[in-house]
Amino acid sequence: MDKVKVLEKYLPPEAAPLIGRWIDYFKCEFKISRNRGSKFGDYRAPHQGKGHRISVNFDLNPYAFLVTTVHEFAHLHTWNEHKHKAKPHGTEWKNNFKKMMQPFFEKDVFPPDVKHAIVSYLNNPAASSCSDLTLYRSLRKYDAPKEDIHTVEKLPINAVFKLKDGRVFRKEEKLRKRYKCTELKTKRVYLFSPVAEVELVEG
Incomplete structure (x- = not known):
């Protein structure tokens, strides 16, 4: 099955073609993963003959799935540029995350509250995205209701x-x-x- 068609099930549809191109361009193994309570996504650098690997939890809402995917691709891009010299959520990663988020802002993929939370998060270098509660809360509003x-x-x-x-x-x-x-x-x-x-x- 065409990867863009698969990605459209998890991402805002207008974002899927670009993520599909990134997977090809960066020669990345992209996996849609089961829920991991402790994290939304994961990036693994090339190691022992394996290339770049990204996994994102299957049960995120489309906006959270996209933010997490861009977050992990920014890690990949930063690794390509700096290898182990850059801090995981340091300035280099922030700059790449900001640049890689730009096309989705231009396509107006995000609702205004989520876009605002991403922009304010990107202007606050102290926060890592997982602990940025404003961004997390704004993304959660788009989750399907969970009983209990x-x-x-x-x-x-x-x-x-x-x-x-x-x-x-x-x-x-x-x-x-x-x-x-x-x-x-x-x-x-x-x-x-x-x-x-x-x-x-x-x-």
């Missing part, structure tokens, strides 16, 4: 919630950017991102 799934920040203090692996926690106070949560079984304290997805335990 909440973000930690939306739960009341002392709410009890569980993760996919079955571990159960109680939400406590906010410490700077993250929430302190205690695992009920072990009494160990963990720090959770405000946008971590969890299931509320009725009690």
